[in-house]
Amino acid sequence: MNTVLPFKIDRRRFLKASTITAGGFMLGTAWLPDLLAQPPRAPAPLRPDAFIHIGTDDVVTLIIHKPEVGQGTETSVAMLLAEELECDWSKVRTEFAPIDAAYGAMQGSVGSSGIRTSYDPMRRTGAAARMMLIQAAATQWGIDPVRCRAESSMVIDTETNNSLSYGSLAEAAALLEVPSDIVLKDPSQYRLLGKPMLRRDAPAKINGTATYGIDMNLPGMVYAVVARTPVPGGTLLSFDATASKAVPGVRDVFEIPQGVVVVADNTWAAISGRRVLEMQWDAGENATLSSVGISQRLAELVAQPGVVALDEGDANTVASNTAKTFEATYEVPYLAHAPMEPQNSVALVTADSCEIWTGTQMPGVAHLTAVQTSGLQPAQVKINTLYSGGGFGSRGGGPVVEESIEVAKKMLGTPVKLVWSREDDMLYDRYRPASVVHFKAGIDANGMPVSWTGRVSCSSFAGLRDGIDREAVAGLAEIPYEFAHKHFEYQEPGIKVATNYWRSVGHSQNTFFTESFIDELAGQANKDPVALRRELLANQPRMLGVLNLAAEKAGWDTPLPVGRFRGIAVVNCFGSYNAQVAEISLEQGEVRVHRVICAIDCGTVVNPAGVIQQAQSAIVYGLSAALRGSITFENGRVQQTNFHQYEPLRMKEMPVVEVHMVASNEVPTGIGEIATPAIAPAVTNAIFSATGNRIRKLPISLALAT
Numbered sequence: 001m002n003t004v005l006p007f008k009i010d011r012r013r014f015l016k017a018s019t020i021t022a023g024g025f026m027l028g029t030a031w032l033p034d035l036l037a038q039p040p041r042a043p044a045p046l047r048p049d050a051f052i053h054i055g056t057d058d059v060v061t062l063i064i065h066k067p068e069v070g071q072g073t074e075t076s077v078a079m080l081l082a083e084e085l086e087c088d089w090s091k092v093r094t095e096f097a098p099i100d101a102a103y104g105a106m107q108g109s110v111g112s113s114g115i116r117t118s119y120d121p122m123r124r125t126g127a128a129a130r131m132m133l134i135q136a137a138a139t140q141w142g143i144d145p146v147r148c149r150a151e152s153s154m155v156i157d158t159e160t161n162n163s164l165s166y167g168s169l170a171e172a173a174a175l176l177e178v179p180s181d182i183v184l185k186d187p188s189q190y191r192l193l194g195k196p197m198l199r200r201d202a203p204a205k206i207n208g209t210a211t212y213g214i215d216m217n218l219p220g221m222v223y224a225v226v227a228r229t230p231v232p233g234g235t236l237l238s239f240d241a242t243a244s245k246a247v248p249g250v251r252d253v254f255e256i257p258q259g260v261v262v263v264a265d266n267t268w269a270a271i272s273g274r275r276v277l278e279m280q281w282d283a284g285e286n287a288t289l290s291s292v293g294i295s296q297r298l299a300e301l302v303a304q305p306g307v308v309a310l311d312e313g314d315a316n317t318v319a320s321n322t323a324k325t326f327e328a329t330y331e332v333p334y335l336a337h338a339p340m341e342p343q344n345s346v347a348l349v350t351a352d353s354c355e356i357w358t359g360t361q362m363p364g365v366a367h368l369t370a371v372q373t374s375g376l377q378p379a380q381v382k383i384n385t386l387y388s389g390g391g392f393g394s395r396g397g398g399p400v401v402e403e404s405i406e407v408a409k410k411m412l413g414t415p416v417k418l419v420w421s422r423e424d425d426m427l428y429d430r431y432r433p434a435s436v437v438h439f440k441a442g443i444d445a446n447g448m449p450v451s452w453t454g455r456v457s458c459s460s461f462a463g464l465r466d467g468i469d470r471e472a473v474a475g476l477a478e479i480p481y482e483f484a485h486k487h488f489e490y491q492e493p494g495i496k497v498a499t500n501y502w503r504s505v506g507h508s509q510n511t512f513f514t515e516s517f518i519d520e521l522a523g524q525a526n527k528d529p530v531a532l533r534r535e536l537l538a539n540q541p542r543m544l545g546v547l548n549l550a551a552e553k554a555g556w557d558t559p560l561p562v563g564r565f566r567g568i569a570v571v572n573c574f575g576s577y578n579a580q581v582a583e584i585s586l587e588q589g590e591v592r593v594h595r596v597i598c599a600i601d602c603g604t605v606v607n608p609a610g611v612i613q614q615a616q617s618a619i620v621y622g623l624s625a626a627l628r629g630s631i632t633f634e635n636g637r638v639q640q641t642n643f644h645q646y647e648p649l650r651m652k653e654m655p656v657v658e659v660h661m662v663a664s665n666e667v668p669t670g671i672g673e674i675a676t677p678a679i680a681p682a683v684t685n686a687i688f689s690a691t692g693n694r695i696r697k698l699p700i701s702l703a704l705a706t
Contacts, residue, residue, distance in 0.1 A: 047102050047125075048125050048128050048129045048132075048178075049174070050063060050065075050097070050100060050102035050103065051063045051065070051081060051102075051122070051125050052081065052085065052125070052126070052129050054166050054167060054170035055167060055170075056167045056168075056170075057167060058088070058091055058153050058165050058166055058167040059091050059092075059093055059167075060082070060085070060087045060088070060091060060092050060093070060153065060166065061092075061093045061094070061095055062077075062078045062081045062082065062092060062093070062094050062095075063094075063095055063096075063097045064077050064078065064094050064095065064096055064097060065077070065097040065102075065103035065104070065107055065118075066107075066108075066109045066114040066118065067096065067108060067109050067359070067360060067361055067362075067363060067385050067388065068096070068201055068387055068388070069109065069359065069361055069387075069388040069390060069391040069395065070388065070389070070390055070391075070617070071109070071114065071610075071614060071671075071672040072199055072607065072610040072613060072614065073109060073114045073115075074094055074096075074199075074200050074201050075197060075198075075199050075200045075201070075607060075610065076114070076115055076118075076606045076607050076610055077114070077115075077118050077122055078092060078094050078200060079192045079193055079197060079606055079607060080115075080118060080119060080122035080123050080126065080193070080606065081122050081123075081125060081126040082126065082192060083123065083126065083185065083190060083191065083192045083193045084122075084123045084124070084125075084126030084127040084130060084184060084185060085126035085127075085129055085130050085150075086130050086150035086151055086152070086153075087152070087153045087166065088152045088153040089192065091153060092200075094200055096363075096384075096385040096386075097363075097385070098382070098383070099363060099364065099367045099378075099381075099382070099383050104117075104364070105364070106362070106364040106365065106368075107362075107363055107364040108360075108361055108362030108363055108364050108365065108397070109361050109362075109672075110361060110362065110393075110501070111505070111574055111670070111673070112573075112574045112576065112669075112670025112671060112672045112673045112674060113574070113670060114670070114672070115606055115668045115670060115671075116574075116575070116667070116668055116669055116670050119604070119606070119667060119668045123184055124182050124184065127182050127183060127184050127185070128178055128179060128182050129173070130150050131145075131179045131182065131183065132173040132174075132176045132178070132179070133150060133155055133166055133169050133170070133173045134148045134149075134150055134155050135173070135176055135179075136155075136169045136172040136173040136176060137155035137157075137164045137169055139172070140164065140169075140172070141157060141162065143157065147159055153165060153166045153167075154166065155169060193606055194604075194605060194606070194608070195607075195608070196607065196608045196609035197607050197609060197610075198609070199609075199610075199613075201387065205387070210387050211386050211387060212341055212359055212386060212387045212388065212389055213341065213344045213345065213346075213357065213358045213359035213360075213386045213387070213388060214341050214342070214344045214359075214389070214419065215386075216344075216346045216357045216386060216417065217417075218346065218348070218357075218415040218417075219415075220414060220415060221346070221414075221415040221416070221417050222251060222263050222264065222265065222411060222414055222415070222416055222417070223263070223264050223265070223266050223267045223269070223270045223416075223417050223418075223419065224261050224262065224263045224264075224270055224404070224407045224416050224417065224418045224419075225261070225262055225267070225270045225271055225274050225418070225419060225420075225421070225424070226256070226258055226259045226260065226261050226262075226403055226418070226424075227239075227259050227260045227261075227262070227274050227277055227279060228258060228259040228424075228427075228428055229259065229281050229283075230281060230283075230427075230636075230637055231281070231283040231284065231286050231287060231289070231635075231636035231637055232286050232289070232496060232497050232498060232636065233284045233285060233286045233496050234281045234282060234283045234284050234286070234636075235281065235282045235284060236255065236259065236260065236279065236280075236281060236282075237280040237281060237282055238279070238280045239253075239255070239260050239277060239278060239279040239280070240277075240278040240279075241253035241260075241277060241278075242278075243276040243277070243278065244262055244273040244274065244276055244277045245273070246276075247264075247269060247272050247273040247276065248269065249264045249265040249266055249268075249269030249270075249272075249273075250262060250263070250264045250269055250270070250272075250273040251263045251264055251265065252410075252411075253273065253277065254410060256403065256406040256407060256410075257406065258399070258402070258403050258406065260277060260279060261406075261407050261410075262274045262277065263407065263411065263416070267417075267419055271421060283636050285496060286496055286497075286636040287635065287636050288635065288636065289495075289496075289497075289633050289635070289636040290633055290634050290635070291333070291632040291633050291634070294434055294493075294495060294633065295331065295434075295436070297457075297493055297495065298331070298434065298435070298436035298457045298458075298493055299329070299331075299436055301436075301455075301457035301491040301493055302329065302436050302437060302438040302455040302456065302457050302491065303438070303455075304455075304491065305455075305489060306455055306456075306457070306489035306490050306491040307466070307467035307468050307489060307490050307491070308487070308488075308489055309468050309470075309473045309476065309477040309488045309489060309490045310473075310476070310477040310478070310479075310486055310487065310488040311486075311487050311488075312483075312484070312485065312486045312487070313451070313483075313484045313485030313486065313487075314485055315442070315451040315452065315453045315483075315485035315486055315487035316451075316453060316487060318442050318450060318451040318485045319440060319441070319442030319451045319453060319485075320442075321442075322442035322443055322444055322450060322451070323443060323444055323445045324443050325440055325441065325442055325443065326440070326441045326443055326449075326520070326521065326524050327438065327439065327440045327441075328438075328439050328516075328517055328520055328694075328696060329436065329437070329438045329439075329696065330436070330437050330439075330512065330513045330516055330517070330696045330697065331434070331435070331436045331437075331696065331697040331698070332434060332435050332509045332512060332697075332698045333434050333629070333630040333631060333632065333698060333699065334431040334432060334433065334434045334497065334499075334630070334631035334632075335431060335432035335502055335508075335625050335629050335630070335631060336425075336426055336429045336431060336432075336629075336631050336640070336646055337390075337391070337392045337393060337394035337425075337429055337431075337432075337500075337502060337503075338392075338425070338426065338429075338643070338646060338648070339388070339389055339390030339391055339392060339394060339395070339425075340389045340390050341359065341388060341389025341390060342419065342420045342421060342422055342424065342425040343394070343395070343399070343400040343419075343420040343424070343425055344358065344359075344400060344417065344418065344419045344420065345357070345358040345400045345401045345403070345404035345417075345418050346358065346404065346415060346416065346417045346418075347370075347401070347404035347405045347407070347408035347415070347416050347418070348408060348413075348414075348415040348416070349374055349405060349408040349409050349411075349412060349413075350412065350413055351412070352376070352380055353376070353380050353381075353382070354370050354371075354374040354376050354380060354381045354382070354405060354408075355381075355382045355384065356370050356381075356382070356383050356384065356401055356404070356405070357384040357386060358383075358384075358385070358386060358397075358400070358401060358404075359385070359386045359387055359388030359389070359391075359395060360383075360385060360388065360391075360395045360396070360397040360401070361388070361391045361393075361395045361396060361397070362395070362396050362397040363383045363385045363397065364397070365396055365397035365398060366383050366397030366398075366401045367381055367383045367397075368397075369397055369398050369401045369402050369405075370383065370401060370405055373401075373402050373405040373406060373409075374405055374409070392502060392503040392621065393432075393500055393501035393502045393503060393505070394429060394430070394500065396500065396501075399428075399430075400418065400420060403418050404416055404417075404418040422642050422643070423641045423642060426631075426638070426640055426641055426642060426646060427638050427641060429498075429500075429631075430461075430498040430499055430500035431497065431498070431499055431500070431502075431631050432499065432500075432502030432508060432509070433458050433459040433461055433472070433497075433499040433509075434458070434459070434495075435456060435457065435458035435459075435472070435509045435510075435513075436456070436457050436458075437454055437455065437456040437457075437476075437510075437513045438454065438455050438456075439452065439453070439454045439513070439517045440452075440453045440454070441453075441517075441521055441524075442485070443521075443524055443525070446525075447524060447525035447526055447527075448525055449483070449521045449524070449525065450483070450484070450485065451483060451484075451485035451486070451487075452479070452481070452483045452485070452486050452487075453486070453487045453488070454476060454487075454488045454489070454513075455488070455489045455490075455491065456472065456473060456476060456488070456489070456490055456491070456510075456513075457490075457491040457492075457493050458472040458473075458490075458492075458493070458506075458509070459472075459492065459493055459495050459497065459499045460472060460492050460499075461499040461500055461501065462501070462505075464492060467490070467492070468490045469490065469492065471501070471505050471506040472490060472506050473488065473490050473506065473510070474505060474506030474507050474510060475506060475507045475510035475511055475514060475571065475572075475573075475677075476488050476506075476510050476513070476514065479514060480537060480540050480543055480572055481514075481518060481533075481536040481537065482535075482536045482537070482538060482539055482540075483536070497633075503618065503621055503622075503672075503673050503676045504573055504618075504622075504673040504674070504676040504677045505673070507571060507573045507574075507673075507676075507677040508622070508625075508676055508677050510677075511569065511571045511573075511677035511678055511680070511681060512626075512677070512680045512681045512684070512698065514681075515569035515570065515571070515678065515681035515682075515685070516681050516684060516685065516694070516695075516696065518532065518533065518536070519567070519568075519681070519685045519688065520694060529567075529568055529685065530547065530551050530556055530568060533547055533568075533570060534547065534548075537570075540572075542572075542577045542601050542662075542666075543570060543572055543577050545577070545599075545601055545662055546570060546577045546578060546579040546599040546600065546601050546662060547568075547570045547579045547599075549579065549599035549660055549662060550568065550570075550579035550580060550581050550597050550598070550599035550660070551568065551579075551581065553581075553597045553599065553658065553660050554566065554568075554581035554583070554597040556568070556581065560583065563585050563586075564583055564584070564585050564594065565583070565584055565585070565686045565687070565689040565690040566581055566582065566583050566584075566686050566689060567581070567582050567584070567681070567682045567683060567684065567685030567686030567687070567688070567689060568580070568581050568582075568682055568685060569677075569678040569679075569680075569681035569682040569685065570678060571674075571677045571678045573673060573674045573676075573677055574669065574670050574673065574674065575603075575669035575670065576600065576601065576602040576603070576669040576670050576671060576674040577600070577601040577602075577662075578598065578599065578600050578601075578615075578674050578675050578677075578678055579598075579599045579678065580596055580597065580598050580599075580619070580675070580678040580679055580682040581596070581597040581682060582595075582596050582655075582679065582682035582683045582685075582686045583595040583596070583597075583655075583686070584683060584686040584687065584690065585690070586687070586690055586691070589704055589705075590701070590704065591627070591683065591687060591700055591704065592653070593623060593653075593655040593683055594655055594656065595655050595656045595657075595658070596619055596623075596655050596656070596657045596658070596679065596682070597658050597660070598615050598619065598657060598658065598659045598660065598675055599660045599661075599662065600615060600659065600660070600661050600662065600671070600674065600675065601661075601662035601664055601666075602661075602664075602668060602669050602670060602671045602674060603664050603665075603666035603667050603668045603669045604664060604665060604666060604667065604668050605661055605664075605668070606668060608661065610671070611659065611661055611671050612659045614671045614672050614674075614675070615657065615659045615671070615674070615675040616657045616659070618672070618673060618674065618675035618676040618679075619655075619657055619675050619676070619679050620648075620649050620654060620657075621676055622675070622676035622677065622678075622679040622680060623649055623655075623679050623680075623683070624647075624648040624649040625680070625698075625699070626679060626680035626683055626684075626698055626699060626700055627649065627683075627699060627700050627701055628646075628647050628648075628699050628700075628701050629646065629698075629699055630646075630698075630699050630702070631646070680698060680700075683700065684698075684700065687700070687704075
């Protein structure tokens with residue numbers, strides 16, 4: 001028999017006994033743009049029954065409340081639970097959580113918060129369950145629980161060596177009170193945490209049995225694609241579906257708020273029907289939108305006063321009284337997320353239910369989207385979270401889920417699979433915003449910078465509060481370098497292009513800005529770039545720690561082979577610290593990155609193998625963008641449609657990446673996005689070392705070409 005016997009622990013009883021909280025997603029806001037900006041509300045308790053199910057066959061099923069979009073959360077969250085539960089890792093199974101208040105008010109994974117918000121709650125949940133199993137065994141034996149220990153899904157009487165399996169104890173344990181004092185293991189006793197563990201999802205992804213959103217199939221399912229406005233903000237005037245309906249396999253063509261839908265027996269028929277669909281659009285105010293015009297608009301704004309984001313000391317006055325000033329302007333383009341799996345969602349809507357199957361970073365937002373779009377009650381809506389082939393901020397549970405439900409409402413009772421093509425994903429993404437910053441530093445008679453002012457113009461993607469998008473100024477409004485006089489201003493440009501979070505969010509552009517400028521200030525001071533950073537980070541021990549580790553492992557003070565050059569950058573991103581040294585050469589006018597030294601301090605490390613994987617992933621992602629990434633507009637239309645025009649790094653171009661972790665007992669602070677921001681400035685600073693020319697505008701390929 002394989003009946004699952006869940007721990008059934010009353011929420012009120014658990015709240016009395018424990019301080020476990022859901023942490024970072026108790027944010028009291030409905031939409032993704034507010035998630036990172038809002039402070040947490042009072043947290044709700046977690047429940048062991050929500051996370052741990054034990055079968056009579058001793059199989060332990062751990063419910064993973066964070067989506068798996070390739071960042072390894074399925075493995076690391078399972079490790080946290082299993083470590084304290086003392087279960088047999090070989091008999092652990094995992095499932096993704098349904099929508100439930102036990103998993104947080106807005107469950108999902110964003111801002112490298114998965115482990116940061118799970119570390120204590122999951123360990124305490126596992127420990128509470130372990131102590132209850134021990135109590136159940138002690139009661140059955142009629143002995144003091146102190147005589148018992150848990151090991152490998154067994155409770156053992158240490159005096160007699162008698163043992164009982166978890167499966168035989170689960171039902172009795174579920175009836176017990178939660179212990180009033182939850183005792184966590186001493187880290188010296190860890191069997192899993194801190195050890196490099198193989199990914200639990202790796203075998204299924206290798207052998208093809210893993211179910212991604214795009215793999216989902218249901219009996220009787222139809223397939224849909226949407227024809228959308230070719231210009232952002234455009235509106236549909238009319239359409240003629242005659243040719244589309246003549247395509248074999250096309251079932252219907254109709255309008256929804258997002259555009260015109262073609263529904264067919266398969267995806268190819270739907271795409272073919274869309275190709276011959278005749279539509280007339282009003283391009284609206286973006287008809288003349290161009291990248292040249294966007295750049296000009298941003299440059300004009302940083303020349304004007306903006307909303308003050310940071311003001312310490314008297315930077316403007318100090319700068320006017322220094323021996324000289326140094327100014328520089330930097331620019332980055334729009335970027336697509338470009339996950340390998342395009343957006344998709346399967347929806348089944350009936351008169352009284354709505355069910356969704358999708359890969360998403362934010363199941364909570366997907367649920368809210370489904371409730372609002374379907375018009376049903378929350379209890380009538382079910383979200384099935386599947387694997388995602390990358391997200392990087394693009395799978396927030398909004399547009400594609402909304403579209404699939406709009407179609408499914410018209411196809412009542414029939415499951416609908418709505419798929420974005422690669423071209424759709426590129427053309428209708430919500431992009432990382434373009435941004436321009438102008439910096440000015442006051443420099444004393446010794447060449448040392450003593451003040452730093454800046455103005456940045458960047459489209460809001462996290463929402464304005466008091467005229468400022470805090471994510472757009474992330475890394476600027478809390479710049480770590482020791483300047484007594486700092487002043488930064490922000491301008492929202494009002495450009496009507498949809499933007500969103502992109503891996504490392506505001507740090508992705510602002511680290512390029514700040515780390516380029518600090519390198520330039522080192523040149524003004526006639527100092528080594530590492531030496532100046534050390535002086536200005538003297539009161540930032542963790543930031544200084546990764547800087548020194550990266551410099552040491554890279555052999556910063558040792559000569560390089562002829563034709564090789566180094567650059568460095570450092571960042572504090574979501575509370576984790578990262579420094580990178582890039583080693584490059586220039587070959588026929590193109591940059592080749594040979595080696596990247598990456599030093600990371602992310603607090604206590606749960607899975608070292610996962611840290612290495614995510615650092616490598618973040619670096620290749622950031623390097624692809626730095627070298628070639630750019631979304632451009634002409635006459636209101638995006639000019640990039642597929643990977644031939646938005647080219648990622650090729651395997652033969654991938655540098656050797658060496659990852660070094662700082663040993664730390666600090667709380668975990670995340671790793672998924674941390675290594676993305678520093679790679680661009682590390683490479684451009686190395687290019688300056690090679691050529692004497694500063695790259696102040698990305699992508700690098702265009703900068704070198706001009």
